[in-house]
Amino acid sequence: MAMFVHLTSAANAPRIRRSGIRAAGGQGGARGVYCFPVLPSHTLTHQWLRELARFGSRGGLVAVHVRLDDAQQVLVGRYTDRARGSQAAVPAAEAVRRIAALDDPRGWEVFVPRAIRPREVHRIRTAPQVVGWRYQPDAHGSPPCTCFGCRVRGGYGARRLRERLPHPLDGPPPPARVLLARVTAAGAPGDPVALRETLHWFGMRRRGPLAQLTHLAAHPDPGVREELVWAVARWSTPGVAELLDSLAEDPHSDVREAVEAVRAEE
Template sequence: MTLLVHVTAAKNVRSVRRAGIRADSIGHGGMTGVYCLPVLPSYQITYQWVRELRRGGQRAMIAVHFRVPDDEPVLVGHYNRTPLQLSSAEAAALVAEQQDARGYELFLPRPVSAKEIHRVRSVNQVTGWRYMPGAHGSPPCACPVCNFPGQYGAAKIRKAFGEP
C-alpha cells in the first residue's frame, strides 16, 4: 500500500474525517480527482505545496495521509508538464528518485474514502515554495497572468517594470 498525502484547508478537517476527500480538482484532460504526493523521508518535498496553496487565501492548511493499493493508476509529473500514467508505487518511486522533486505532483482520478485515510495532521505553514520552484532571488513577472490586479504588491511590481 502506497502512503500518499493531500494538502487541504484546515476548515475541511471535519468533512474529510467524516466522508473522505472529494474528487473535485480538475486535472489534465478535464478529469476530476485528488492531487497528492507520496510521503517521502524529506519533509520539505512531502509538504512542498503548502506555501503555494496558502496563496489562494487559506490561512491554515492540514495534511491528510491516506493509503491506496500499489497498483492503483495515477498520473504523475511536474505541474507544468504533461503527466505520465503509472501505478501509485511506480509514481512514488519516480518522485523519490528525482534530484530536485520540487513541483512534482500525483493525481488520483477518484475520490478518497474515509476508510482509506490513515492520519490527519497539521503541517508547518511556511514549508515549500511560492510562485514556482526556484523562484527565490529572481525578479517577479509583471504580466497580468502571473501578477493579477488586486494581488498584494501587484501595483508596485507593475510600476517597477514600467507596466500601466
C-alpha cells in the same frame, strides 16, 4: 500501500474525516485529487504548501495523509507537464518510486483520478505554514514577472509589486494626465504609432477621459480608430456606448469588426 499527502484548508478537515476527499477539477476535464508522496524529507513532502497558501485558506492548511493501494492508477509528472498532457499513467507504487529517485522532485505532483474514500484517509495533522516554494521552484532570488499572464489579481502586495516592477507592456499604466499629454504631443491629426501606444495604456483603465479622446474616432489611420475601440470598450464612463455606435459604422472593416468583437463579449 503507498502513502501520499494532500494539502487542503483546515476548514475542510471535519468533512474529510466523515466522507473523505471529494474529487475536484483536474486534467483534461477529469476530476480527482492532487497529492504528493510522503518522502523522508519533510520539506519536499510539503513543498506545495506555500504555493497553495497564496490562493487563500480558512484557518491555514492541513496535511491529509492518504494510503492508496499500490496498484491504483495515477498520473505523475511535473506540473508543467499538465498543459502538454505528458504526465505518465502509472500505479501508485511506481509514482512513489519515480519521485523518490529524482535528484530534484520539486514541482512534481500525483493526480488520483477519483475521490479519496474515508477509509483511505490515514490521519490529518497541522502543517507548518512556511514550508515550500512560491510561484515556481527556484523563484527565490529571481525578480517576479508582472505581466498580465503571471500576476495574481488581488493577491497580497500585488499593486505595490506592479508599481515597483512595472511591465513594459502590461503596466501599471501611467496616470491619465500623462497619457493625455502624450496625445497632445502627438500633434494633429497625430502620429499613429504614438497614439496607438497611448491608447493601449488607456485600455487598462476602468474609466477614462472620454471627451478628450472622441476626436480620435475621426483619425485618418484606421489602426488608431481600431485601438480606440479596444481602449474604451470596458470603460464605465458615460458615453462609451454612443462612441462605439459611431465606430460601428466606420468605413474600415477592421474597426467595425473590433466593435462587433467587444460587444460579443458583453
